[in-house]
Amino acid sequence: MVDLSDTRLGEDALRRGKVVLVFLIPHCEPCQREGEFLNTILNRRKDVRFYGVVSFGERQSVLQAAASEFSIKVFYDRDLRIGHSLGINQAPVKVFLKEGIVERFWEGATVEDEDKQSFIKWLDELQ
Numbered sequence: 001m002v003d004l005s006d007t008r009l010g011e012d013a014l015r016r017g018k019v020v021l022v023f024l025i026p027h028c029e030p031c032q033r034e035g036e037f038l039n040t041i042l043n044r045r046k047d048v049r050f051y052g053v054v055s056f057g058e059r060q061s062v063l064q065a066a067a068s069e070f071s072i073k074v075f076y077d078r079d080l081r082i083g084h085s086l087g088i089n090q091a092p093v094k095v096f097l098k099e100g101i102v103e104r105f106w107e108g109a110t111v112e113d114e115d116k117q118s119f120i121k122w123l124d125e126l127q
Contacts, residue, residue, distance in 0.1 A: 001053065001075035001082060004063040009051065009075050015100030018048045018126065022072065023083065023093040025056060026065030030109035034092040035070040037110045037119075042072065044123055051075060055083040 001009045013019070022038065024031040035052075042050055052074035054062045059076045066074040077083050086095055086102065096104040110116050 001051075001077050002059070003073065003075050004060070004067055013049075013051075014097055017099070018045075019097045020048060020050045021053050021082070021095045021097065022050060023053045023055065023088050023091045023095070024066065024070060024074065025054060025091045026062055026069055028091060030111075031092045032069060033111050034094075034109040035072075037116060039071050041120060041123060044120070045126065048123065048126065053077050053082060055080050055088070 003009070014021075022034065024035065038050065050072045052066060052070050052072045053076075054066050054074060055077040056062070059078070063074060063076055083089075088095075090107065092109050094106040094110075095102060104122075106119065110119055
């Protein structure tokens with residue numbers, strides 16, 4: 001995966017620690033709503049890294065759009081490598097990795113209060 005400046009996210013960044021990958025599409029209303037929710041919780045845990053992932057479109061233009069729409073660092077999934085390996089075919093989707101192992105998936109935007117509280121509780125209680 002590469003960012004807007006063509007800097008590669010190393011595989012060890014995904015294989016070490018706690019990471020939430022958020023698969024997004026710029027100009028997607030549910031994705032924007034997910035981004036708004038994530039903005040409210042990103043600083044709850046310093047030990048959990050959040051990365052946005054876009055997999056479709058021309059790299060430069062989708063990363064520029066994503067940078068203006070989402071506050072998390074967004075990477076382009078070159079050749080759909082990560083998306084395909086995880087079976088992702090929609091957005092938004094959140095994937096939690098712990099030490100590189102997929103532990104949990106959430107599909108769809110987190111918009112209902114009950115879903116927001118459930119995710120926040122999960123995040124707060126994460127070991």
